[in-house]
Amino acid sequence: MKADKLKNASDGRVELTGKVIQKKFGIGSKSEHEAIYFETPVGVFQLRRLGGNPFYDQELNKLLGKIITATGIVNDKLFIATTIKTID
Amino acid sequence: MKPVKLIVTNKSKLEWKYGKKLSKINSLLKQMQAADKKKGLDTRVAFVDNAASLKSAGVKKINTDAAKEYKRVVDDLYKKYTPAYIVILGASDIVPFQLIDNPAEDEDATVESDLPYACDMPYSKNITNFTGPTRVVGRIPDIMGKQDDITYLQKVITNSINHMPLSVEKYYNYFSVTALVWKKSTELSLQSIFGQSTKMTSAPHGKIPKSYTPYSKRELSPLTHFYNCHGASFDLSFYGQKGNQYPEALQSSNLSNNIAPGTIVASECCYGAQLFDPKQQGLPQQGIGTNYLANDAIAFLGSSTIAYGPADSQGLADLITQFFIKNILTGSSTGRAFLEARQRFLTEVGPDLDPFELKTIAQFYLLGDPSVQPAECEEAEVVSLSVGTAIANSRKNLFMKGITLAGSIGVTKKLQNASPLTTKLPLSNNKTMNADDILQANKFNRDDKKAVYSVKPKATGFMGLQKKFGGNNVKYHTYVQNPMKKIKHIRILVVKENSSQILGWKVYESR
Numbered sequence: 001m002k003a004d005k006l007k008n009a010s011d012g013r014v015e016l017t018g019k020v021i022q023k024k025f026g027i028g029s030k031s032e033h034e035a036i037y038f039e040t041p042v043g044v045f046q047l048r049r050l051g052g053n054p055f056y057d058q059e060l061n062k063l064l065g066k067i068i069t070a071t072g073i074v075n076d077k078l079f080i081a082t083t084i085k086t087i088d
Numbered sequence: 089m090k091p092v093k094l095i096v097t098n099k100s101k102l103e104w105k106y107g108k109k110l111s112k113i114n115s116l117l118k119q120m121q122a123a124d125k126k127k128g129l130d131t132r133v134a135f136v137d138n139a140a141s142l143k144s145a146g147v148k149k150i151n152t153d154a155a156k157e158y159k160r161v162v163d164d165l166y167k168k169y170t171p172a173y174i175v176i177l178g179a180s181d182i183v184p185f186q187l188i189d190n191p192a193e194d195e196d197a198t199v200e201s202d203l204p205y206a207c208d209m210p211y212s213k214n215i216t217n218f219t220g221p222t223r224v225v226g227r228i229p230d231i232m233g234k235q236d237d238i239t240y241l242q243k244v245i246t247n248s249i250n251h252m253p254l255s256v257e258k259y260y261n262y263f264s265v266t267a268l269v270w271k272k273s274t275e276l277s278l279q280s281i282f283g284q285s286t287k288m289t290s291a292p293h294g295k296i297p298k299s300y301t302p303y304s305k306r307e308l309s310p311l312t313h314f315y316n317c318h319g320a321s322f323d324l325s326f327y328g329q330k331g332n333q334y335p336e337a338l339q340s341s342n343l344s345n346n347i348a349p350g351t352i353v354a355s356e357c358c359y360g361a362q363l364f365d366p367k368q369q370g371l372p373q374q375g376i377g378t379n380y381l382a383n384d385a386i387a388f389l390g391s392s393t394i395a396y397g398p399a400d401s402q403g404l405a406d407l408i409t410q411f412f413i414k415n416i417l418t419g420s421s422t423g424r425a426f427l428e429a430r431q432r433f434l435t436e437v438g439p440d441l442d443p444f445e446l447k448t449i450a451q452f453y454l455l456g457d458p459s460v461q462p463a464e465c466e467e468a469e470v471v472s473l474s475v476g477t478a479i480a481n482s483r484k485n486l487f488m489k490g491i492t493l494a495g496s497i498g499v500t501k502k503l504q505n506a507s508p509l510t511t512k513l514p515l516s517n518n519k520t521m522n523a524d525d526i527l528q529a530n531k532f533n534r535d536d537k538k539a540v541y542s543v544k545p546k547a548t549g550f551m552g553l554q555k556k557f558g559g560n561n562v563k564y565h566t567y568v569q570n571p572m573k574k575i576k577h578i579r580i581l582v583v584k585e586n587s588s589q590i591l592g593w594k595v596y597e598s599r
Contacts, residue, residue: 025195026194026394027194027580028396028568028580028596029194029395029396030316030358030395030396030405031319031358031359031395033334050369050371053327054323054327055318055320055327055334056332073368073369073370075321075369076197077195078321080322082370
């Protein structure tokens with residue numbers, strides 16, 4: 001399944017499994033920060049929690065390096081998670 | 089002849105969104121036409137998808153639901169009416185933004201923009217074709233996605249109808265929030281606009297708060313609001329910064345019933361004016377830009393995408409937002425204030441634009457009726473029958489400025505092969521600085537991600553003179569520090585050179 005087809009899921013939500021990593025977002029911009037990313041078989045997405053602070057989310061930071069399954073909304077290269085489960 | 093205000097929208101999409109309530113929208117538009125008539129404006133409504141509505145203008149309706157077709161119809165209507173104001177009615181699911189290929193190398197693939205609607209050049213996704221804005225354009229947005237009622241549009245249109253220019257002194261009273269790390273830059277902006285920055289507040293202000301403390305109605309009561317904060321896509325807040333902490337600087341919910349009628353807003357924040365469907369995103373309410381208008385603001389200037397500006401000086405987003413407010417303070421309509429801000433920005437940073445300057449001009453748009461004049465003053469652009477000629481003259485001047493800019497701003501293009509920076513910067517004491525010196529002085533190195541852009545001057549007949557002024561064969565070398573390295577202060581270094589020497593450098597951001 002390609003990333004651009006993810007949006008077409010019937011209820012707008014998709015479930016993906018992958019690894020939580022960290023890298024810079026918006027380098028040199030007004031929103032530059034260490035962001036959390038979600039490395040999945042269909043692509044790498046910036047990972048945020050619905051209602052979470054997009055710039056620093058302690059709950060997501062705890063997941064760094066872990067494999068998770070997350071349900072959420074995909075907007076291009078952004079994955080806004082509504083549920084997250086840690087694998088193993 | 090009365091100045092024309094042209095409202096461009098899409099009938100079938102409004103019908104899809106509002107169903108039978110479309111008739112109420114038509115009534116609202118008639119109210120606006122009647123109110124505008126009293127102000128000396130000939131307001132016309134054009135449904136881009138409806139042949140009958142375009143027949144009198146001799147313009148063909150859109151063939152397909154493609155941005156190119158919307159641009160074509162707006163251009164054809166402009167040629168017919170040469171309107172003083174173009175109002176795009178509806179969010180991007182009614183009349184789409186024009187998608188510009190992002191000239192800066194960042195996370196945004198494209199830039200949602202209304203700039204092409206303000207330019208006389210034909211459809212293109214290349215920003216270098218839109219460096220000569222001539223038209224006054226603004227967008228009255230609605231809420232994205234299907235709606236149960238027309239409450240939002242009714243509010244925004246009614247506020248636009250009812251607003252009467254207020255004393256300019258009232259707009260000198262401002263509310264401003266800055267991320268603490270950008271305090272210096274925001275102070276400079278406020279001093280440039282208002283002559284002082286004493287009312288600025290920072291986020292955080294003192295200790296990092298455990299939770300968001302809403303601003304009171306009294307705190308939010310000034311008529312000019314200015315933000316220099318962080319912003320994120322599909323989000324309901326702006327954010328401050330101190331070190332690695334990003335406390336909320338403003339929550340969208342804080343705006344409800346707290347904004348004074350007639351408020352104008354300029355936001356430098358990334359995604360500050362992004363339009364999105366809150367339901368689709370699982371969010372409880374609208375984003376900050378549209379929510380400001382729902383709560384009696386009359387104009388919101390902001391960015392669709394990631395925005396840029398230096399931390400301690402002035403550039404990019406700082407400039408376009410402050411020019412906009414300055415023009416409001418001289419009595420301009422919001423649309424004219426924005427067109428003049430775009431033109432001044434291009435004049436001051438041109439004729440050679442780097443990729444970040446190009447992105448800035450594309451990404452900022454105006455939400456709200458562009459014909460609304462917030463403040464009155466002696467030089468005001470009063471819309472009345474008696475000054476119809478004055479508006480025409482003013483429009484002609486803006487048109488000529490735009491045409492001049494279009495003919496003078498060079499075409500910036502990324503080079504496939506990043507050529508090395510071998511020229512030197514001459515200093516006053518017969519010494520020089522080479523690329524390594526500049527990199528070192530700015531704490532960059534040659535391992536940082538590099539790209540090279542060339543600027544080809546427009547053929548104006550002054551090629552020889554342009555060359556003498558150092559404007560020919562200009563290249564920009566951009567360095568972006570490695571994103572995987574955890575360096576605290578990361579910046580973009582832009583070095584400008586021509587064929588014989590380095591002309592200077594700029595550093596965008598240090599966050």
